Amino acid sequence: MNIYIEKDPVQNLWWVHMDLWGASFRSLAGAESFVERLSSRINAPHSLGAIANNSLSPETFPNSQPLDQHAVSDSVKTLSHA
Template sequence: MVLISIEEADTNAGWLVVMNVWRVRFRSYAEADAFVKRLKDRINAPHPLPISLNRPVAKPS
């Protein structure tokens, strides 16, 4: 599970988006918020499982 939050930077240099151990700096809260919304939309988007055309699909037993 990815934990995502927005924090004010220690200096007056903007805002940080914190994703587990990763930190991304933004100049404004609005930029950080837009990034978080887009990231969450992508994480929550449907992701089809890749299917190989060369292998049969396993059937559950």
């Protein structure tokens, strides 16, 4: 992920860009603090084993519907061509 800070003199804001997504801040200190926190979370150790062992049962989300794999596949194709 490309992360960088950019000043917008017209709006008097600081923008933190993360690939195609951006967040605005009123001060450079706020933008730098966000980048520091984001970077530490991205670089933190992650355990896929802990995630895999916490399987969700249907009782966890009683109003949820089963996932339609074809609809998801079509959505991903649409997004990838956007």
